[in-house]
Amino acid sequence: MAVSPEDELGSLLPRVGIRPPGPASRALAERLRSVESRNVTFLADDWPVFWEEAVGTNVRDADGNVYLDFTGGFGVALLGHSSPPVVAALCEQAGRLMHGMGDVHPPSLKVDLLERLTALCPWNESVGVLASTGSEAVEIALKTALLATGRPGIVAFEGGYHGLTLGSLAATSRALFRKSFEERLYPGVAFAPFPEPWRAGGTSAEECLDRVGQLLKSGAPNGDPVGTLLVEPIQGRAGVRIPPDGFMEALSDLAADANVLVVADEVFTGMGRCGPMFASELVGLRPDVICIGKALGAGLPLSACLAGRSIMSAWPESEGEAVHTSTFLGHPVACAAAIAALRALDPATRGERVAERGARLMRQLKRRLSDAPGVGDIRGAGLLIGIELVEDDSTTPAHGAAARVAAIALRRGLLVLPAGEAGQVVELTPAVVVTDEQIDFAVEVLVAAVEPGG
Ligand SMILES: Cc1ncc(COP(=O)(O)O)c(C=O)c1O
Numbered sequence: 001m002a003v004s005p006e007d008e009l010g011s012l013l014p015r016v017g018i019r020p021p022g023p024a025s026r027a028l029a030e031r032l033r034s035v036e037s038r039n040v041t042f043l044a045d046d047w048p049v050f051w052e053e054a055v056g057t058n059v060r061d062a063d064g065n066v067y068l069d070f071t072g073g074f075g076v077a078l079l080g081h082s083s084p085p086v087v088a089a090l091c092e093q094a095g096r097l098m099h100g101m102g103d104v105h106p107p108s109l110k111v112d113l114l115e116r117l118t119a120l121c122p123w124n125e126s127v128g129v130l131a132s133t134g135s136e137a138v139e140i141a142l143k144t145a146l147l148a149t150g151r152p153g154i155v156a157f158e159g160g161y162h163g164l165t166l167g168s169l170a171a172t173s174r175a176l177f178r179k180s181f182e183e184r185l186y187p188g189v190a191f192a193p194f195p196e197p198w199r200a201g202g203t204s205a206e207e208c209l210d211r212v213g214q215l216l217k218s219g220a221p222n223g224d225p226v227g228t229l230l231v232e233p234i235q236g237r238a239g240v241r242i243p244p245d246g247f248m249e250a251l252s253d254l255a256a257d258a259n260v261l262v263v264a265d266e267v268f269t270g271m272g273r274c275g276p277m278f279a280s281e282l283v284g285l286r287p288d289v290i291c292i293g294k295a296l297g298a299g300l301p302l303s304a305c306l307a308g309r310s311i312m313s314a315w316p317e318s319e320g321e322a323v324h325t326s327t328f329l330g331h332p333v334a335c336a337a338a339i340a341a342l343r344a345l346d347p348a349t350r351g352e353r354v355a356e357r358g359a360r361l362m363r364q365l366k367r368r369l370s371d372a373p374g375v376g377d378i379r380g381a382g383l384l385i386g387i388e389l390v391e392d393d394s395t396t397p398a399h400g401a402a403a404r405v406a407a408i409a410l411r412r413g414l415l416v417l418p419a420g421e422a423g424q425v426v427e428l429t430p431a432v433v434v435t436d437e438q439i440d441f442a443v444e445v446l447v448a449a450v451e452p453g454g
Contacts, residue, residue: 009054010080011057012066013413014066015066015413018065020061021048022063022064025049025061025063028062046407050062054082055081056082056431057069057431057433057434058081059415068441070429070434071417076297078341078354078431079295079341079431079433082299083298086298086299086341093335094333097332098333099333100332102329103322103325107332110330120278122286125308126309127308129304131302131303132329133163133301134265134294135168136165137267137304138165138291140305142167142171144307144314145228149260150227151224152224153189153220153228154190154220156172156190157192157193157230158173159174159241159421160172160191160235162232162267166186169181188222189220189221195244205244209251212251216254217258228260228261229260231263231264232266233278233283234268234269234279234381236384239424240385242283242379245284252284264280264290266278267294270290270292271294271296272295273384275355275358277351288308290307291305297334300337302337353432355382357434360439362380362385365385365446368447369443369450374389374398375450383429383432387446388424397422397424399424402423402425402426408448408449408454414441
């Protein structure tokens with residue numbers, strides 16, 4: 001049967017024929033339950049659906065339901081799922097060179113990608129290390145800062161999420177992730193509060209800066225002197241927490257005065273998710289080291305740690321054994337995808353396109369939801385937007401409310417994720433190809449879902 005263009009996945013509105021999760025998703029959940037460790041996938045009566053296909057802003061599940069994806073697959077698909085130029089580049093590359101020898105006989109594309117990435121950096125002469133996941137990029141940044149400063153202590157932030165590998169987990173604040181592994185975690189990380197200007201009684205920027213200033217002086221909880229300030233320019237998984245004006249500049253000043261390196265974890269916010277290539281620019285943070293991941297590989301696992309040459313020169317020159325590397329470093333197919341993604345959404349213009357789509361979504365959300373009961377705040381930058389849900393007193397975070405909204409939205413064909421320490425923020429990270437019609441649809445679904453009893 002011929003498929004008419006209006007049936008092609010990409011920019012469709014949802015088509016939910018079977019209440020999700022349908023029988024095929026449920027059957028897959030049962031099979032998964034018997035083969036995957038129970039700590040990984042949350043399985044419940046109303047969650048999850050199993051993805052079969054994704055193009056643009058659409059996802060088709062195992063039951064044939066079509067969804068509108070406002071998660072961007074954890075913020076990865078900034079260009080949309082299976083963006084045609086990316087797919088063409090990676091297919092071509094896979095047929096030519098599927099795997100290389102990253103730090104020994106490198107694939108030529110590694111050079112091309114690093115040239116492009118370092119050209120985007122804010123320093124005069126920049127160099128980088130490629131890796132596969134965001135956590136690994138953070139690990140490399142933490143190693144780099146230790147080598148460059150000789151001071152192991154780290155100041156990070158409450159709410160900060162930097163990954164779950166042991167090094168990055170030591171700087172990730174959420175107790176749920178840490179509690180079973182405390183004995184394995186480096187004890188020299190001090191957590192400072194992150195400002196919450198939208199919340200009555202929330203910690204102010206001044207209080208946060210005072211605390212950071214003290215910690216930089218007093219050292220880490222284990223007495224180690226501090227050499228690293230690790231910060232997300234906008235906290236993503238903590239619930240799209242946007243720092244108040246001037247906060248990140250002042251933070252950069254404090255770090256500079258203490259001769260401490262600023263590591264910007266831009267795994268979520270970078271590559272244009274918030275508009276500019278790096279969100280640090282948007283919020284006034286002056287990083288010494290930048291970590292990127294997620295949208296970088298446009299769907300393939302790829303990350304990088306970037307810094308000025310003078311800092312990176314703290315690493316010893318390789319004499320045959322790289323002291324930090326990995327089997328898949330500079331993976332040619334991932335590099336091809338990233339290069340195609342950088343070409344498809346030109347760094348010079350991507351900011352404007354992201355800002356335009358984000359502004360439209362934000363306008364609609366504010367118009368329809370600002371006064372809705374239970375909505376405490378709507379905030380965002382570019383295509384990273386959060387809706388904070390609150391209790392009746394309009395300040396207390398509504399515990400678990402965003403998961404309830406996500407489950408309701410799923411039934412209506414909209415994919416969103418909960419975020420925030422209390423699961424109180426609906427996080428929206430759609431692709432830049434999202435259409436006006438899709439934005440309007442998503443907003444209507446969210447309006448209905450946040451209503452009490454939605
Ligand atoms: C800011 C930030 N840093 C690091 C990570 C970890 O990245 P990955 O899950 O690719 O290891 C994430 C993932 O969500 C993130 O949001």
